[in-house]
Amino acid sequence: MTNTQLNAYAHLLVNYCVSLQPGERLFVNTTVLATPLLKEIKREVLKAGGHLEYSLGVEGMGEIMREHGNEEQFAYVPTLYREAIEHFEAYINIRAPFNLRQPPAADNLRAAQRDAMSPIVKTYFERTADRRLKRSLCVYPCPALAAEAEMSLEEYTAFVIQATKVDQPDPKAAWLEVRRRQQAVVDHLNSCTTFRYINDRSDITFTTNGRTWINSDGQTNMPSGEVYTSPEETSANGHIYFDYPAIRDGKTVQGVTLKVKDGEIYEWHADSGQEVLDETFDIPGTRRFGEAAVGTNYTIDRFSKNILFDEKIGGTVHMAIGQSYAQAGGKNESSVHWDMIADMKQGGRILADGKEIYRDGRFIAELWS
Secondary structure, eight states: OOHHHHHHHHHHIIIIISOOOTTOEEEEEEEGGGHHHHHHHHHHHHHHTOEEEEEEEOTTHHHHHHHHOOHHHHTOOOHHHHHHHHHOSEEEEEEOOSOSOOOOOOHHHHHHHHHHHHHHHHHHHHHHHTTSSEEEEEEOOOHHHHHHTTOOHHHHHHHHHHHHTTTSSSHHHHHHHHHHHHHHHHHHHTTOOEEEEEETTEEEEEEOTTOOOEEEOSSSBSSOOEEEEOOOTTTOEEEEEEOSOEEETTEEEEEEEEEEETTEEEEEEEEEOHHHHHHHTTSTTTTSEEEEEEEOBTTOOSOOSOHHHHTTBTTEEEEEEEOOOGGGTOOOOOSOEEEEEEEOTTTOEEEETTEEEEETTEEOTTTOO
16 A cells, blocks of 8 residues: 555544544554554544554464463453453454464364453443444455455555545545435335345345344444344344355355244255354354345455455345344344355345335435435
8 A cells, every 4th residue: 555545544544433532542453464554543543632552463473372372371361452342442453464274273272262252242342332432343455365355465455445435535525425325225224124135045034123224334344335233133034045155263154045933043054164154053142143234335346255345245235143233222142243145136125114125236216326
């Protein structure tokens, strides 16, 4: 990224995504690969009158931990991370991995870590729900992410710049326009309570009584471009096929079909990666949906194996198993929130209270202007 692009990206993250105010504390979690962006964030934080603390991952530390760490050490929650999640006002997680193909730790070590993190995850969802903790998840273009997306680093950088609107004369204004356009959709969705996703391999319904559809306009994820809610926990019925690959802990699952009755997922199949599904559905809370959403970012024009981007692809819907969103009224709790994506561009439809509001990957003209 050029210096101009880095400055625009940092300005967007600090002044729009987490809207840092004087005296507020921002914690940034990333790796040394994102140092150029972190420097610009420091500059913007100081201009905003805030305070920056950060954690920088170093290459090889994960391998050392897998080789020598025991259960007690995997269950340790880093002090600064805990303090930030529980007490800071803002948090930015910049994904800039060294390697996405490292082998996982042993099952017992991962379980120990998951159990230890469970209370922190709960606090994170509670504080981000009411924006006591303003957060943003984003990426810094790096070789591992580019390779995963099957792009050159130059291509991937351009992809990120376009998706985040950092290439626009005023990126904040561009995201405010996204907010305006999506608000018409959200207003209509919030006037309805029964929804149905249909395509040639899916037919699933759910209800949203007492729930809220949310306009995801770039303030919690960068990039964004989606509208989402948490369905009533016992309301989903039918089946849905996810034709995009679903990735969890570096493992890819292809061709997932889920069948659900009265909110409980009772049957699951995958064309490949069945063992990952089996393992995941043994974790408490994963057999109910925590999210239903529609991707609206049509500048994300390809699958990149990064859910931050992929779930926003215009012309798709996604549903997540596990943890729901308190800000949407969701009540399901789980240490897992796993998004799975279905294409809707070829004959896909969404019905709201029995009326068609979406066809072939787009909302009807009356809702999308």
